[in-house]
Amino acid sequence: MATKTAVTVKMFGRHLSQLRNLAEAQNLSPQCRRVAVIPRLYSTEKQPEETATTAAPTSSPEIERLTKELAEAKEQHSELLDKYKRSLADSENMRTRLNKQIADAKIFGIQSFCKDLLEVADTLGHATQAVPKEKLADNPDLKNLFEGLSMTKASLLQVFKRHGLEPLDPINQKFNPNLHEALFQKEDKTVDANTVVEVTKLGYTLHERCIRPALVGVSK
Numbered sequence: 001m002a003t004k005t006a007v008t009v010k011m012f013g014r015h016l017s018q019l020r021n022l023a024e025a026q027n028l029s030p031q032c033r034r035v036a037v038i039p040r041l042y043s044t045e046k047q048p049e050e051t052a053t054t055a056a057p058t059s060s061p062e063i064e065r066l067t068k069e070l071a072e073a074k075e076q077h078s079e080l081l082d083k084y085k086r087s088l089a090d091s092e093n094m095r096t097r098l099n100k101q102i103a104d105a106k107i108f109g110i111q112s113f114c115k116d117l118l119e120v121a122d123t124l125g126h127a128t129q130a131v132p133k134e135k136l137a138d139n140p141d142l143k144n145l146f147e148g149l150s151m152t153k154a155s156l157l158q159v160f161k162r163h164g165l166e167p168l169d170p171i172n173q174k175f176n177p178n179l180h181e182a183l184f185q186k187e188d189k190t191v192d193a194n195t196v197v198e199v200t201k202l203g204y205t206l207h208e209r210c211i212r213p214a215l216v217g218v219s220k
Contacts, residue, residue, distance in 0.1 A: 107164070107207050114165050115211060118204055121160070124153040125202075160204075168203030168214045170196045179203060181213040188219040195219045 128149045136143040157167070170180055175194045180203065188197050196216045203214030 108209065110163065111206055111211055114160070114163070114204070114206055117156070117160070118212060121153065121156055122201065124149055124156065128153060164207040165211075166205050168205060168210075169199060170203070170214050170216060171199050172196065175216070175218050179205075179210050179213055180216050182218045183215050184217045185220045186217050191219050193219055 128146065131142065131146045131149075136146060160166070168179060170176070172191065173196050174192075175182060175196055180196060183200060186197055188195070191197060195218065196214075197219045198217035199214055200217070201215040203210065204212045
């Protein structure tokens with residue numbers, strides 16, 4: 001009885017080994033294949049439904065509100081930047097004008113004083129012109145007076161020049177309304193029309209600015 005049982009167990013073990021070899025030869029049974037396919041259902045790949053669900057929030061009201069606020073902030077920044085640049089330009093223009101006014105005040109602050117001194121120069125000029133030149137040799141006192149007046153006039157003109165005050169003697173020059181004031185017209189065929197043929201009073205410029213025009217007669 002024991003011998004029969006042992007033979008039966010050996011035969012069963014032999015059949016089991018054959019079945020195992022057969023299964024390995026066929027590279028898995030259909031049930032095993034189905035079990036192998038199941039893990040794909042738990043892969044990390046995103047399904048179309050998940051992608052659609054994730055993309056949906058891009059058009060939410062919160063994002064639209066933030067986009068609108070960003071556009072308004074950019075517009076406000078542009079306006080403020082433009083105002084800032086305009087303010088800088090205005091400040092620079094004002095600074096330039098103030099500097100020019102200060103420079104002009106330094107240069108032309110003596111303009112009124114110079115105008116008053118011009119009358120003194122005119123008086124000295126008239127005095128020297130009134131002295132009869134033919135009597136200077138016979139009258140030493142008159143000669144000394146004339147020389148003193150001439151030296152005083154020359155010294156005054158040097159002071160004028162030192163401070164930028166220059167005389168204008170436009171004889172035989174073209175009439176310039178910015179520098180000359182015509183008192184009369186005179187026939188003169190030797191010169192062109194509108195030429196200064198006579199100077200009644202000298203003009204003066206202070207640093208190239210006319211502070212007194214020359215009084216002249218102009219040819220027709």
